[in-house]
Amino acid sequence: MALLEVDHVAAGYVEGIDILADIALRVEPGSITGIIGPNGAGKSTLLKTIFGFLHPRRGRILHGGREIQALAPYAIKRLGISYVPQGQNIFPQLTVEENLQLGAWIARHDRAGVASILERAYATFPRLRERRRRRATSLSGGEAKMLSLAKELVNDPVLLLVDEPSAGLAPRIAHLVYDELVAARARGVTLLLIDQNITKAVEISDYLYMIEGGQVRREGPREHFADQLRQIIRDSLLGA
Amino acid sequence: MEAFARRVGWCLLAYAAVAWVPWVTTEYHTHVFTISLYYVVLAVGWNLLAGYTGQFSLAHHTFAGVGAYTSALLVQHTRLPMLVGIVAGAVLATGLGYVLGSLCLRMRAIYLALATWAFAESIRLLVTVEYQITRGDLGLRTSLLFGTPRATPYYYLFLGLALAAALAAWEIVHSRVGVFMRAIRDDEEAAAAMGVDTFKWKRVAFVVSAVFAAVAGGFQGHYIGLLSPAPMKFNEMATIVIMVIVGGLRTFFGPILGAVFVEVLSELLRGWGEIRMVLFALLVIAVARLYPGGLVGMLGLAVQTVRSRSPKSPVGRSTRSAMRSTKP
Numbered sequence: 001m002a003l004l005e006v007d008h009v010a011a012g013y014v015e016g017i018d019i020l021a022d023i024a025l026r027v028e029p030g031s032i033t034g035i036i037g038p039n040g041a042g043k044s045t046l047l048k049t050i051f052g053f054l055h056p057r058r059g060r061i062l063h064g065g066r067e068i069q070a071l072a073p074y075a076i077k078r079l080g081i082s083y084v085p086q087g088q089n090i091f092p093q094l095t096v097e098e099n100l101q102l103g104a105w106i107a108r109h110d111r112a113g114v115a116s117i118l119e120r121a122y123a124t125f126p127r128l129r130e131r132r133r134r135r136a137t138s139l140s141g142g143e144a145k146m147l148s149l150a151k152e153l154v155n156d157p158v159l160l161l162v163d164e165p166s167a168g169l170a171p172r173i174a175h176l177v178y179d180e181l182v183a184a185r186a187r188g189v190t191l192l193l194i195d196q197n198i199t200k201a202v203e204i205s206d207y208l209y210m211i212e213g214g215q216v217r218r219e220g221p222r223e224h225f226a227d228q229l230r231q232i233i234r235d236s237l238l239g240a
Numbered sequence: 241m242e243a244f245a246r247r248v249g250w251c252l253l254a255y256a257a258v259a260w261v262p263w264v265t266t267e268y269h270t271h272v273f274t275i276s277l278y279y280v281v282l283a284v285g286w287n288l289l290a291g292y293t294g295q296f297s298l299a300h301h302t303f304a305g306v307g308a309y310t311s312a313l314l315v316q317h318t319r320l321p322m323l324v325g326i327v328a329g330a331v332l333a334t335g336l337g338y339v340l341g342s343l344c345l346r347m348r349a350i351y352l353a354l355a356t357w358a359f360a361e362s363i364r365l366l367v368t369v370e371y372q373i374t375r376g377d378l379g380l381r382t383s384l385l386f387g388t389p390r391a392t393p394y395y396y397l398f399l400g401l402a403l404a405a406a407l408a409a410w411e412i413v414h415s416r417v418g419v420f421m422r423a424i425r426d427d428e429e430a431a432a433a434m435g436v437d438t439f440k441w442k443r444v445a446f447v448v449s450a451v452f453a454a455v456a457g458g459f460q461g462h463y464i465g466l467l468s469p470a471p472m473k474f475n476e477m478a479t480i481v482i483m484v485i486v487g488g489l490r491t492f493f494g495p496i497l498g499a500v501f502v503e504v505l506s507e508l509l510r511g512w513g514e515i516r517m518v519l520f521a522l523l524v525i526a527v528a529r530l531y532p533g534g535l536v537g538m539l540g541l542a543v544q545t546v547r548s549r550s551p552k553s554p555v556g557r558s559t560r561s562a563m564r565s566t567k568p
Contacts, residue, residue, distance in 0.1 A: 051433070077435025085433055091426040094419070102423050105416040106435040151434070 001065055002026035003159055003190050004050070004081075009059035009069070010214075011049045018057065019045040021214035027159065032181065032191045034205030036198050036232070042214040043194045044086065047161045050192070051083040052076045063159075077106060080158035086167055088144040092137040096128055096147060099136050103151035121154045124180075142173035149180055159190045166197050178204060198233050202226055247410065251403040258399065262392040271391040276503040277398035278460045281405040283483045283495030285452025288409055290481075291490035292418065293445040294425030295345065299356035300453050301476040302363050303333045305469070307454030308461030309367060309374060312382040315462075322385055326458035330451050337450030341443040357474070364472040377468060385462040394463045401459060405452055406496060412448065413492070421445050425490075475517065479506075482520045486527050488534030497535045 004027040012019040019042045027033045035043055048054045050061055052073040061069040063079055073083075090099050097118065104117040122129035125146055131139065139147060145165070152160060165181060166174035174197075182204055185191060195201035202208065202225045210218040210225075210232065218232075225232060262270045286300045310332050311325030320328075344355040367374045374380055386393040412418050420441045423431040432438050461467050479502065487498020502520065509516045531537050 053432070072437075073432045074435045074437040082435075083433050085430070089430050089433060091423050091430065093426045094422055098419055098422070102419050102431075102434055102436070105419055109416065 003029040003064060004192065005062040006050065007060040007062060009049060009056040009061060011045065011054050011056045019214055020049060023211065023214065023216060025209050025216060027190060027192050028207065029190050030188060031206040032185050032193055032204055034201040034208040035194045035211060036201050036208060037211040041212045043211060044163055047083065047163050047194060051081065051161060081161065082152040082157035083161045084148055084152050084163065086164045089148040090136045090144050092135065094136055095133055096136055097132040099147055100151050100154060103154045107155040117154045121150050125150045142169055145169060145177055149177065153184060157189060159192065160184065162191060162193045164194060164196060166200065199229065202229060247407060251407050255399060255403055262395050267391055270395050272504060272507045274391050274395045274398050276500040277402040278456055279483060279499035279503050280402040280496050281456035282453055282480050283499040284405045284409045285449040286480050287484050287489065287495040288412060289445050289449040291484065292413055292425060293421040293442060295442055295445065296349065296353045297356040297446065298353050298477050299340065299360040300449065300480055302360040302472055303337065303450040303453035304457030305363065305367065305472040306333050306336060307457035308467050311458040312380055312461050312467055315383055322383060322462050326455060329458040330454045333450045333454030334447055337447040338443065341446035345439060345442045345446060360472065360477065364469050367469045367472060380467040382461050382465055382467060384465055385459065389465055397459065401456065410492060417441060417444060482524050485524050486534055488536035491533065491536040494534050494536045501535060
């Protein structure tokens with residue numbers, strides 16, 4: 001059974017306008033599933049719909065066979081689904097440590113449990129340990145992105161939804177972020193990844209969907225995409 | 241646990257440090273300080289909601305009134321002990337806060353302020369109009385907690401209350417709930433994306449601050465001896481807002497310093513009448529423009545300047561302490 005199944009979902013922000021027209025996709029456990037497509041294709045909207053910020057007008061979203069499309073974000077989080085939005089999803093007025101604690105407190109209600117989660121997070125992201133007492137505002141773009149990712153990974157989510165992990169980052173930093181995503185998969189986290197960086201998405205994903213106009217235009221395993229990369233990039237840029 | 245014991249120790253020390261005030265001042269000055277301490281409880285409670293959670297409610301003074309009237313009426317009609325009356329006031333404030341929070345907290349910013357203001361005015365009018373029960377503007381006599389209108393025993397009571405409120409606020413802000421509250425204040429959408437049930441925790445903050453106000457109001461009613469709808473006017477709420485902003489919104493010591501400073505200043509300027517509110521408004525504008533950190537921010541800056549001038553202390557240490565003073 002697929003870990004996540006999006007079953008012919010339609011959704012949108014404004015009455016009468018569907019951003020997602022009819023999306024059907026499956027995410028297999030232990031894999032990275034990539035979603036690519038031109039701007040305005042509905043990629044971010046898809047993640048917001050899965051995470052409960054938006055409820056579908058039609059169709060179902062199934063997690064391990066259970067319907068979750070009516071749940072609020074905090075309830076979806078309790079199922080072990082985490083969401084890293086585009087940009088920096090951190091709390092600038094909190095310290096780095098408090099940002100991580102926030103992630104940990106969602107799952108644990110005891111201080112000892114939270115402390116052990118933090119210890120693991122610092123082991124994975126040593127750079128954050130150095131800056132634990134600093135306000136998150138003082139972090140660089142790359143560090144902030146690491147923190148956004150770290151505070152979602154601290155609870156070992158079953159499924160991680162990642163929107164544009166490399167947007168606005170220097171290539172060297174983006175590389176580190178992708179390494180973390182691949183490392184998370186190695187630890188058994190399933191990922192659903194949206195990316196404008198098609199080359200990179202094709203490189204690390206096991207299975208890909210290309211969506212456009214709120215519908216799946218093309219799908220297949222990595223090899224299927226890797227062969228026609230140039231063609232896909234051109235189509236995607238031109239929105240053909 | 242050990243850290244908690246240390247903080248309780250600090251509170252006891254603070255209590256002892258200012259316990260001498262009634263011995264060396266007049267009855268009138270003791271009264272002014274007692275009322276200052278009453279406002280400390282209100283300001284600390286409102287700072288939890290508006291400062292740390294970012295929910296700008298304008299009904300905080302109303303919950304103080306609810307606490308005061310509930311306790312006064314209950315004690316008058318049932319002859320129950322006053323402490324029971326005060327607890328009843330807090331329970332009613334919890335219920336009202338829960339209902340009002342449920343209705344209003346899905347609104348954002350200015351809409352929340354307007355809705356809570358409308359609630360505050362409705363309750364004030366209700367208290368004024370239902371004079372068969374509340375005696376309206378005629379004023380409702382209350383029994384005195386210590387059987388005397390003299391300020392000294394009440395000073396010690398409110399000093400204890402203010403320190404307890406400050407300690408409770410500290411514990412809340414640094415707990416799991418506190419991290420959620422501050423995350424909501426920073427970015428509500430992002431907090432929801434983290435899995436924080438934002439509505440639930442905003443409502444918790446709302447109820448907690450309402451209880452702070454109701455307890456303070458209940459005790460204050462049994463000190464003053466006469467209740468009227470006047471302190472439920474918007475002026476009172478404005479005073480609380482001024483205290484917190486002048487002291488330093490979203491700082492721990494801000495509302496404490498601000499409440500004492502503004503109340504004492506307000507007494508010093510008593511001869512000026514209502515012009516005082518204009519002066520305070522100007523003060524708020526000046527603080528917001530020049531020192532957004534309020535009195536606490538200014539003190540932090542002063543400490544930083546002094547430290548960086550003394551050659552012995554390294555610069556790193558002084559900047560760190562300045563950061564700590566405005567945290568979190």
